[in-house]
Amino acid sequence: MAELLEPIILGDGIPLRNRICMGSMTRNRCMDDNKPVEATIKHYTDRARDGTGLIVAEGTFICAHGAEWPNAPVMYNQEHADAWARVTSAVHEVGGKILFQPWHAGRIQNDNMPMLKQSGYPVYAPSKIPAKGGKFRTLEGNPGHTHNLTEIDDPKAIVEQFRRSVTLAKRAGFDGIELLSQGGYLLHNFLCSHSNTRTDQYGGSVENRCRFPLEVLDAIIEVWGPRAVGIKICPSDDYNDTTISYEELTDTYTYYIKELMRRDLAFINLSRRGCDVGRETDSYFRSQPRPEGKELPPKYEPLAQFGSFIKYPGSRTMLMVNHEYTVEEAADSVRKEKIDLVTFARPFIYNPVSG
Template sequence: MSSVETHYQSKGLEEFSVLFTPIQLGTLTIRNKFFMAPLTRDRNVPDNIPTNLMVEYYRQRAKGGAGLIISEAMLITQQGTLWPHAPGIWSDEHVRAWKKITDAVHEEGAYIYSQLWQVGRINHIDTPQQVASGEPIYAPSAIQARPGYSKFRMLPGNPGPSMPVELKDPRRIIEQFRHAAFNAKRAGFDGVEVHTGGGYLIHEFLDTTTNKRTDEWGGSVENRARFGLEVLKAVTEVWGPGRVGMKLTPAGGYNDIGMPLEETLETFNYFITEADKLGLSYMMFLRYEVSRDEFRDGKGRGTPHDVISTYRPLVINSKFFTNQSYTPLEAAQHISSGKVDGVFLGTAWIANPDLPKRIEYGIPLNTSIDMGRLYGPKDGGVLSEEELAKGYTDYPFAELPLAN
């Protein structure tokens, strides 16, 4: 038994012990199971290039003991988003900026994956980045998302998403994912996570309410899954086996997406089974969370079901990870019971850059999150670095007890 394990067991924290044990992820040996989920923080001010402040943010959490960090979602190409100051990974300038972050994380003994993202129809034609791109808004079909809480707060009147145009050649976007994966490798990441959920482009191809195509990219389950599978294949060709993960939200609900249960099960059973053949390192499933669903007239947009019991049997060659409103204790319990291989925590990392150390030494977690500063300037304005640091990099590390 290690000295660390003896310490937290003596403190009555043995139920957390599984979080402190290593895990093999492809060819990487992760030092523990304290995984940090992708967290939108909007500090890429004034544009979409990661900053030195972000270097400090990621370094803090790696220094605090994270085993694996997934970056905030990064755009594979210039496009608008629901929030301003989202980072990109399409240019050499992005590569150089992200390299500072990956170097900092590695210096502290952690690993980091980049999350690759194409927003699809959850976009507005008047956002600055979309205007600068000179491109229309692409989706599988020309179906506009209802506003819900998908609002562009940096635009006058807080409008919802614009009407998209049908993507004529999906292979063009597949190649953009490939290029982004290559750039992430150049930037020193240890792998990539493809965002296949959230009501964004890949999810839109999967869902029958957003994909009404009659060509090879729509209609049957096999055709609707084709785009996502081809993206995963392209990214895996860049990275090789064991270095590509994906995020899934089969329960839907977010960004006006979700199918009836029977269609949901048929679609995701096929998509997951085929994806599991590609040599992925992991699949991360978001549990259904009622607070994340969109309700109209008392009816939710999502498809509530138990994603763990439903899809765990299908994931044979990849690690099965989960996320969504976990406490560290529940995460440890789910791993110990064999329900999942690992859990990504999100909220707990915001105000606790030293999350593992606090649990190891029985120090209470800081639960006081500065919600007003959770994100950057929502109106698209530019704040000073001092202002951006508030509620971001100014959460303190706990004072650890002196060794006996």
């Protein structure tokens, strides 16, 4: 455990009191027109006070959305930034550090959700291929993900939405950015061949499918610089209709991670969701058998396949890991110099004891 409590510097100058990170978790508490409220401030401040080294704030939508989280935050105008500034200021007052996670849900939406329906904003995706599954409990009949998709005509317009959102996050006083590139959301939609069947420069080859996520990342770097930016990826993901073959996984993420490393990022957060972690886990996140043709090798672990791409002598990009790590497993990985940081999430749902 002592290994996890060592202070460390993230990027070029973000001092963390320890190697333990609180992962992003949608809390549905942004009740003031999807802006943080006093409960939000208390939630993050309590966990920053003498606690986690780094907080990644809940995923925050860069535009009007139709995802299944009615009170999730948005960040696309100055009022949103002003509200978040109260959160970041309170976190900083107790010695914490907090990152902003920009989020576009892509095809994992329903166009009848109130915010999206009211705004008239479409459900954008790289291709008109609906995602399997979904259950929108706040809509009559509990429908799944929408079939009413709009193929993105100009991806650069969405890149500019990301740029504006992270610019507002900088004004709001966040310490940096974690870009979400997993979970079946927009960036991930472009990466997967079954959700991206475009025939232009954004589809087809691995290089083309990675183009949009990398353009988004480059726009963020232009605002923040690379050393305050990280990215969250999950090669083995099986969430929100994201399962791909081992061959595609290897080809896509070998190229993608090498491109990420060319950008001198502060960190890469490597998730192992979709893997058998070798013990009983929460039933919600327990991976189901993968479809025929998309099986993983026995005891597959993304860290074993890709860790050396990120953490090696001379690398300035830290390796963060997440998904069902125990304290003992994480501490052992730090001790063996396999990782630099570890993310825990659900343990932080518990309310800290005061006094």
